Amino acid sequence: MDQIVSQFLLKSLHIILDSRIPSLHPNDQRSDRHTSVSRARKNDKWFNLVLGDRPAALENLNFWHRNLMDPMIIDIILVHEGPNSSSVDAYSAIKASVETVIERWVVHYESPRVTPNINDSSLHKKIYKKLIILLRSLYSQMRLLPAYRIFRQLSSSGQTYNLNLIYKVSTFSNPFSRAEEEMMREYVFAPVEASSGRFSVAVSYRKTLSDFNLEAATSMFPRIITDYVGSPATDPLRSFPSFDKGVCATSFPLRGVGSPSSAPFQRPHSWTSGFHRPAPFTQGHSLGGSPPTYCAYGSPSPPTDMCSQRAQSYRSTSQRLNSYEEYQLSPPFSPSPSPSPPTYFSSGSVGRSRGWSETAPMTIPHPTASGNARYLSPNFSDPNRHSLPPLSPRHTRLDPSSQESASGIRSFRKPESLRSGELHSHSVNQKVTKDGRDDSGRFSGLLSSSGSPRIGFSRSSSRLSFPDDLDDGDFSCPFDVDDVDPPLVSDGREGSEFTSTSLPMGAKSQDAAVGILVDMLRRAPPLQQDSSCYSAQSLNTEQDGGVATASGFFMPRKTTDALEELRSYRDMKNLLLSKSGAHVLRKDEA
């Protein structure tokens, strides 16, 4: 009987998430879903309803839903831009993203008292049959409620929208406010009575969703900042506005960037897929790595889908503009597997899965770009950029559309298999960033762990952002941009600020970008493998080989890898210089 209950909960969660969260199953999977019944996995045959791949998040349901008697409350949340969204000014403030609960599902097995399991099989059969019917009607109902329309639109390929759907699962929830309640309508499925309890499913849903305008996000065309000049005059030590949301930290875990633990929050049993204000993430610590649940969107493109949800919230045209601009700074970068945004580019599904968050390899330039754009005032000077490195994935989020247009850095095609790998990498990350170091720490864990199929370059670059100590790397930077002061790493939120490098004034933008990159590389933590980071892995017993291989993969890399990286950087530098040289020539001729 217990098995029936837990499977029922799992199945209903699967049904609900499948038809509400776009990022769980990117488009290309939809067509594959209608394959023959015979290929259904054994686990999927429960209740005679084959649903297809189970999102990895479901695997972890057992962890947090300790007590089967607790209600499982699934909130479907629509993330959209608040009314005080700013103009398309490049330096404008962040657009507030508002989360509205558009549906709340409560699946509950109510058992008034703990009764010994009566193993009456005929009774069980009856209950099972009734549950089958209940789940069928749940499945149909999902498609009749208003939220389904939005889900379909969001799932359609190609477009990115200004809305996003995320979910939150918990065992308790904040009741709705009066105003909200008035907008909701309730539907209760007839409960199925069992001898030891009662299965009930109910939903409160918003009657109308016409308030939310679903608009395709305008694609950001990268603009080249022709007169970019790094200015040392700007305050290099400018610190980020603290993330009052605290969510920042939380968001990381999703992405796998590991921020983790600093995200304290939480409500004991709840986890969410996206950025949810009170950030009710179950911390990895307590669950030994189960948190990955949130990000479990095991979509083929790894990190992108991870916390895609999150990424969405912070989308603002201005930011994107910024980030792209910064990218554009160094066109020559594109071809080379620069550690930056390319990660995004690589995943083909990026555009589709709106929620791509920056992937691990987002490395150096990455932070500069978006991070800065967002939080710093309009100044593209490098010092600031540096300071934003591993920034919250939010910042570094790049609009998929722009990414695709921005560069062809497709170097990091992550194999789909990393689905679970990512999941686990989250947990790894969480461990990694335990020390509360958000910034640099963020990228490290995940990046490294998820990177196995990545190009060596990216891998190494990701490793650069290891959380630990930011002492100068073991390698000497081939680009001797300037003398670099030892990076000042402030604890906690203050973003690890790199001391300003005084870029040569008036340097060509490309050179400046190179310089910045180099500088960051220099300042990045060494490629030491911190064994403690990987200790987390041992916690995740259920992780599949993905993570294990990932972690194992990194262990052996040491100085030799660093040297290789160096060499690649050197090559890159040469390439850039040669290109810029050519560029100069051309300019002169023109």
Next chain:
Amino acid sequence: MNCEVCHLKELEVEHFEIREVVRCILHTIIFHRALGLVRPKEIDLELFEITYVQCGDLEVEKKIEEKIEQFIGWVEKHPNKKSQICLSFYEVKNKQVSWFSKQMERIYWEHWHINLNVAQQPKVHSVKSHNSKVVDTGENTLEERSIRRASLEASLRDVLFQIIRFVNDKKEHVPPIPSREGVISFPYEITIPSSSDSAFGMDMIKRMLQTGHPTMLS
């Protein structure tokens, strides 16, 4: 066991909408009654913004399509009539009629009545009218049509909700799932009004014959 009957809300459909509407309703009902291993198939209606679920079984699809064709044929012969399609689920029981023979008996445990009112296609009198009039009626027709379409969509959605509610409320009468392979666990039949005028009456008689006293048949 008792036989549950569900009368669905009447829908006013136009000729070209029949197919989609009937298909949607029939499939939805069957999806909730096909308790074998199912890989659900989502189908979007073309005419409306509604998505329904099919059980994915080809046999079922074929049977439904056949019945829909028959129904449309009937509608064309009997325009402007209220019609009803009946979807019934039954159990087959062997009944010992007498000491030497057995009889297969159908015991119906659920009836669904789909009520439709097929609106006659408006004849176009444009040839005779003045141009302006034609334009007016044209616009009116379009507007009416869209209003009607919207109300039909809302009604269809209501019908689907009704089906789900009925399916959930009444579960006791569903017989145990026979242990046979396949998607469809219970045999069913779709009855459309027959050509005779007393279609409904005939159906009733037929049913009575099938479930009634065995001596009537012999």
